[in-house]
Amino acid sequence: MATTQQTIQAPARTLSAPAFDVKRIREDFPILKQKVHDKPLVYLDNAATSQKPQKVVDAIVRFYTEDCANIHRGVHLLSERATYVYENTRRKVQKFLNASDQREIVYVRGATEAINLVAQTYGRRNIQAGDEVLITAMEHHSNIVPWQMLCEEKGARLQVGPVNDRGELILEEFEKLLNDRTRIVAVAHVSNALGTINPVRQIVEMAHARGVPVLVDGAQAAPHMKVDVQELGCDFYTFSGHKIFGPTGIGVLFGKFELLEAMPPFQGGGDMIAYVSFEKTIYNAVPYKFEAGTPDIAGVYGLEAALKYVNHVGIANIASYEHALLSYATEALQQIPGVRIIGTAREKTGVISFVLEGIHAHDVGTILDHEGIAVRTGHHCAQPVMDRFGVPATVRASLAFYNTKQEINSLAAGIQRVKAVLG
Ligand SMILES: Cc1ncc(COP(=O)(O)O)c(C=O)c1O
Numbered sequence: 001m002a003t004t005q006q007t008i009q010a011p012a013r014t015l016s017a018p019a020f021d022v023k024r025i026r027e028d029f030p031i032l033k034q035k036v037h038d039k040p041l042v043y044l045d046n047a048a049t050s051q052k053p054q055k056v057v058d059a060i061v062r063f064y065t066e067d068c069a070n071i072h073r074g075v076h077l078l079s080e081r082a083t084y085v086y087e088n089t090r091r092k093v094q095k096f097l098n099a100s101d102q103r104e105i106v107y108v109r110g111a112t113e114a115i116n117l118v119a120q121t122y123g124r125r126n127i128q129a130g131d132e133v134l135i136t137a138m139e140h141h142s143n144i145v146p147w148q149m150l151c152e153e154k155g156a157r158l159q160v161g162p163v164n165d166r167g168e169l170i171l172e173e174f175e176k177l178l179n180d181r182t183r184i185v186a187v188a189h190v191s192n193a194l195g196t197i198n199p200v201r202q203i204v205e206m207a208h209a210r211g212v213p214v215l216v217d218g219a220q221a222a223p224h225m226k227v228d229v230q231e232l233g234c235d236f237y238t239f240s241g242h243k244i245f246g247p248t249g250i251g252v253l254f255g256k257f258e259l260l261e262a263m264p265p266f267q268g269g270g271d272m273i274a275y276v277s278f279e280k281t282i283y284n285a286v287p288y289k290f291e292a293g294t295p296d297i298a299g300v301y302g303l304e305a306a307l308k309y310v311n312h313v314g315i316a317n318i319a320s321y322e323h324a325l326l327s328y329a330t331e332a333l334q335q336i337p338g339v340r341i342i343g344t345a346r347e348k349t350g351v352i353s354f355v356l357e358g359i360h361a362h363d364v365g366t367i368l369d370h371e372g373i374a375v376r377t378g379h380h381c382a383q384p385v386m387d388r389f390g391v392p393a394t395v396r397a398s399l400a401f402y403n404t405k406q407e408i409n410s411l412a413a414g415i416q417r418v419k420a421v422l423g
Contacts, residue, residue: 028053039372047398059305089304110251111219112142114238119146129155138191167194167343189221193382194343195351246306250299267292350399361393371414
């Protein structure tokens with residue numbers, strides 16, 4: 001019987017351990033330990049770029065100090081090691097997004113490049129005069145301008161699905177804009193300016209019912225929630241390494257294999273070819289066809305470490321911790337007279353955009369900076385959605401899983417200080 005008691009006690013200890021130890025997690029991010037303007041850094045600009053765990057920094061250093069070589073063409077050991085990490089990381093990204101085939105993963109510089117790639121290859125080939133591209137009113141400029149450029153070149157038209165006062169896409173209106181001239185739908189999974197999570201599965205169903213492919217800009221989603229491209233059913237999905245705790249300069253485009261196969265290359269050069277003569281070039285297979293030139297190999301090392309870190313913490317843990325922190329922050333800010341939150345969608349990630357009555361966003365940001373608090377102010381590369389809400393700029397506090405309730409308290413105190421100084 002004594003043995004039985006022991007076996008019962010052991011899991012009880014495991015269960016009582018904290019599920020999410022933010023204090024412990026913060027230890028992994030050396031940058032968070034510093035002071036700015038003599039105050040502890042409160043980093044709330046995660047939607048612009050997130051901080052990197054030491055493991056990511058170490059992985060990049062490892063490439064340059066141990067494995068530095070070009071990939072694919074080398075027969076020597078260093079090149080083999082670098083090629084292994086580069087290709088093995090592709091498999092890890094495939095698993096991270098639950099893509100069905102590793103050839104569906106294309107390395108790019110970031111979400112911006114991925115969207116330009118699709119616009120300039122798939123778009124150029126399939127969109128003609130009189131056709132339409134459908135986006136939403138809450139897109140980042142990266143998911144507006146490449147389509148605008150394409151439409152201008154082709155004589156096509158950009159259609160925009162409207163949002164309601166909460167900052168949610170009005171689905172019925174969006175659906176009405178889908179018609180037999182629509183050639184592609186391009187939507188943010190999560191809005192960087194409002195935090196709204198779009199109902200991507202529904203959008204994909206609506207579009208596919210009319211035979212229209214869907215690109216999803218996941219720059220603000222992949223770091224904060226589980227992404228399963230097969231479940232979403234989307235045709236293209238993209239995210240940036242630097243927003244998911246990895247390095248700048250590396251990102252991912254997922255594309256359905258048949259679509260990638262049918263698309264022309266994006267850029268010409270080394271590695272994207274199988275054979276070159278002056279008469280004719282035969283392109284390399286997917287995904288290499290889209291990876292011209294020496295890629296950001298060090299970036300891939302960093303990306304691998306970042307995804308490993310996120311998997312270790314657990315994306316479900318990240319999502320639920322951030323959700324609780326968002327509720328706490330929303331309540332704290334709503335209690336401050338003069339604060340108006342822009343973007344109150346029912347489905348939201350940890351982005352709080354707000355304006356402070358009578359005080360310009362940039363002034364709020366400057367005073368918060370002197371309190372050690374890093375937020376972003378301005379239009380957040382989403383000017384049309386600012387226009388929709390009738391504001392030129394907002395202050396944006398954006399959360400990551402290493403942020404704490406104490407930091408939210410500092411933000412609230414900082415806003416009170418802004419009011420005391422400028423109000
Ligand atoms: C929703 C969204 N899409 C696209 C981008 C562009 O990402 P990147 O600058 O990494 O290419 C951003 C960056 O803020 C974003 O928030």
